[in-house]
């Protein structure tokens with residue numbers, strides 16, 4: 001079954017996730033959808049120093065938004081900030097240093113941000129990693145889970161009160177179409193039973209968790225517009241370093257980071273995105289299925305609730 005899923009997914013990817021897929025899909029984009037004045041509005045983008053996150057930050061900065069870059073490395077963050085300011089001519093770009101894999105720091109950061117900022121109009125959870133060995137953080141959490149799932153959950157949950165102060169605030173999660181090969185598994189969040197450890201599958205499971213999180217948060221918080229998206233296969237540092245074989249085979253077919261960022265920008269700022277109901281999964285500005293046909297990846301709602309309960313328990317444990 002897993003071979004079937006992987007094959008179907010890869011063939012789908014060759015058609016849809018590549019640069020060719022973007023070029024075909026973008027013929028249906030409406031240019032005016034991104035004619036948006038973001039002046040006076042605040043946008044937080046995690047992992048905004050690199051790849052897709054930097055492109056999202058740049059596009060929103062060009063439209064006048066106040067940009068809050070949340071990054072773990074101050075040197076690369078400041079370099080990226082300089083570039084974003086130069087390209088956009090917008091000086092309202094701010095760097096915040098945070099390691100998303102450290103849950104206590106995520107809580108602390110969100111509290112500090114809430115106390116020193118009056119508003120937040122959109123949170124774009126873009127930071128992500130694929131660590132190919134099973135590594136534990138100082139809190140004894142598996143690194144991919146701590147960064148991709150728990151960090152995203154704690155940051156989002158903690159910023160909800162601030163987001164709710166803005167009318168129609170948005171939360172966007174940059175997930176991955178790779179999640180289509182995974183069925184939600186709530187019994188092994190730390191991948192203790194995954195033997196041998198497989199970073200690609202751990203990452204895909206985290207990305208499935210992000211999709212479920214988006215759907216569930218949308219129901220719990222109807223005042224906010226939640227969405228998640230797949231950027232397609234884009235040429236970024238993460239793909240080069242975490243998936244070297246894939247990168248070498250696919251490098252001529254990959255999207256640019258700008259093309260990968262397009263749907264996240266659209267979801268964060270466009271009035272057209274808001275016309276879709278909250279909680280959906282998007283690819284190239286279109287809501288798409290969260291399951292491959294005949295892949296048996298659907299689970300009952302109890303399993304999804306169990307994920308949310310486990311995340312909430314961990315969020316409280318590390319607060």
Ligand SMILES: NC(=O)c1ccc[n+]([C@@H]2O[C@H](COP(=O)([O-])OP(=O)(O)OC[C@H]3O[C@@H](n4cnc5c(N)ncnc54)[C@H](OP(=O)(O)O)[C@@H]3O)[C@@H](O)[C@H]2O)c1
Pocket residue numbers: 046047048049050051052053070071072073076098099100101102126127128129147174175176177230231232233234235236237238239260
């Ligand atoms: N590129 C693709 O084809 C593709 C496909 C599907 C999904 N995605 C998703 O797109 C998002 C952006 O990735 P990318 O491809 O643009 O790669 P990237 O250029 O390497 O960007 C990843 C970003 O996440 C940051 N990050 C990783 N771990 C972090 C942590 N613990 N704390 C704070 N920041 C952390 C990185 O910071 P450093 O620079 O300090 O490492 C970097 O800024 C990810 O969520 C990824 O899963 C990408």
